[in-house]
Amino acid sequence: MAMRLISVLACVAAATASHPPPYGHPAPQYGGYQQHYCDPTAAPACAANSSLTYCLEDAEYPAYEIKAAISQDHLFAKKYADIGTQSADDLVDGLSAEQESAFDYGYYTGSSKGDSPYDVTHWAGPAGYICPSDVAYAQPRRAQNVAGEWRVIVNDVHYYTQTARLETCLHPDAACRALAPCYKSKCTQKYIYHRMLSYDPCDPYKGLFIDIYRLPAACSCHVPAL
Numbered sequence: 265m266a267m268r269l270i271s272v273l274a275c276v277a278a279a280t281a282s283h284p285p286p287y288g289h290p291a292p293q294y295g296g297y298q299q300h301y302c303d304p305t306a307a308p309a310c311a312a313n314s315s316l317t318y319c320l321e322d323a324e325y326p327a328y329e330i331k332a333a334i335s336q337d338h339l340f341a342k343k344y345a346d347i348g349t350q351s352a353d354d355l356v357d358g359l360s361a362e363q364e365s366a367f368d369y370g371y372y373t374g375s376s377k378g379d380s381p382y383d384v385t386h387w388a389g390p391a392g393y394i395c396p397s398d399v400a401y402a403q404p405r406r407a408q409n410v411a412g413e414w415r416v417i418v419n420d421v422h423y424y425t426q427t428a429r430l431e432t433c434l435h436p437d438a439a440c441r442a443l444a445p446c447y448k449s450k451c452t453q454k455y456i457y458h459r460m461l462s463y464d465p466c467d468p469y470k471g472l473f474i475d476i477y478r479l480p481a482a483c484s485c486h487v488p489a490l
Contacts, residue, residue, distance in 0.1 A: 302466035304413035308406055311414075318479065322405035330421045330463055333472050340472065343461055344418070348425045350401045355429055369396035374435035382445055394441050395451035396434040397483035403427050407460070407477045415462040415475050426460050433483035440485035449487045456481035 310319035334340050347354075351361035369392060372385045403419040403426060419426050433453045440449040455478050462475040 304415075304464065304466045306414070307408075308414055310406060318404045318407035318477070320400070320402050320404060325405050326416060326463070326465060327421055329465075329468060330416065330418055333463055333468070334418070334421065334424070337472050343472065343474065344424060346424070346426050348403075348427050350427050350429060352399075363391070364399060367392040367399075369434055372396050372435070372441070374438045382439070386439065387442060389441070392441075393483065394443075394485050395438075395483040396441070398432045398434055400430045401427055402430050404460075404477075404479075407479070409462075409475045409477055410457070413464075415477075416465055418461045418463065418472065428458050428460075428479055430480050431482050432480045436483075440487075443485070443487075447487050447490075449485055452484050452486045453480060454482040454484055455479060 308319065308322070309324055310322040311317075337343070352359045352364040353361045356364060368390060371389055373383060404417050405419055406414055406416055408414050417426060418424055433451050435451060436453050437450050439445070440447075440451055443449045458477045458479050459474050460477060461472055463472055464470050
């Protein structure tokens, strides 16, 4: 009887080995399973052709996973906060949202850096900041935290958003508009740390947590000591 049972088990083992598991279910491996390594410092697809440390658009945004994480987080309401209607009306003294959005630096060549230093575009032009910049009241989808690891930002899921005013120098290190060469001025990029509710795609079991990101906040004119 024992010999017959051993023969049956041997036949079952041989049949299992000769027929792979159906429809993508991997065969179990002795000693556990093979885990896929996820590198949190690797840039996501949305940042593949960019030098920026954040993505405003993300075709691979894991909306389903974020929704699930929100529904499972009993402290979500205490972690979340945002003012989604930010604009110059609230954040820039003496300037309206309409005025700021109308700024156009298309004429500007980045004077002091081009073939014709301090050309006419340095001295004249329509209204705008002394250091030309791009301003966006944005809702980042992904960003690189201060530790150099990429995280998913909770944004545009259900009705939850996280908005940040991003201001980026269009011509960093160029002279400040309308200042004479003798001042040796230059436009300097400034940053600010933002705390945002985040999700780690490499470790979803963390759930939702607050992480810190360094994002562009202003383009200021710097004049060195004379």
